[in-house]
Amino acid sequence: MKNILFVVGSLREGSFNQQLAEQAEKALVGKANVTYLDWTQVPMFNQDLETPVLPAVQAVRDAVKAADAIWIFSPVYNFAIPGSVKNLLDWLSRAEDLSDPTGASAINEKVTTVSLVANGGHEPAPEIYRNLMPFIRTNFVDELTFSKVNDSAWADGKFIASEDVLAQLNKQAEAVLAAIG
Secondary structure, X not given: OEEEEEEEOOOXXXXXXXXXXXXXXXXXXXXXXXXXXXXXXXXXXXXXXXXXXXXXXXXXXXXXXXXXXEEEEEEOEOOEOOHHHHHHHHHHHOEOOOOOOOOOEOOOOOEEEEEEEEXXXXXXXXXXXXXHHHHOOOEEOOOOEEEEOOOOHHHHOOOOOOHHHHHHHHHHHHHHHHHHO
């Protein structure tokens, strides 16, 4: 069975993106193994920190390399991807061996996809991912899921995925599985 690594872009416990990821996990039951990346200890990118490789950076690199696909669940902050997610992708896209002219990274050639939860206004964010993910040399599955936060979630913290969003997640899951073969 294939291994899909989920990256929840909001580090808030019980975040709407965490809840969307849990819905996506249901779409993969019996089709793939799902794990969640713990990237809470990854520092802000700084070339001075690249060598020796920090344990937190090596841990996320190892998790990414062990996965067949990476599925990012991203909030949208000010019409863009969160700086924390971009920082993680910056670390993952750096060459593992700085003396290697090919610059192979942990995320190089990995199947990747993105789902987004936002309070509206997320239209520019998908384009940022559509440009960024191929640039950092991933095999980007451009079958994205977008969801607006339901109004009641702001009061009770419970994200409710609509039937349309659940259908999008299922379609996205199938596209990711097809891409990894």
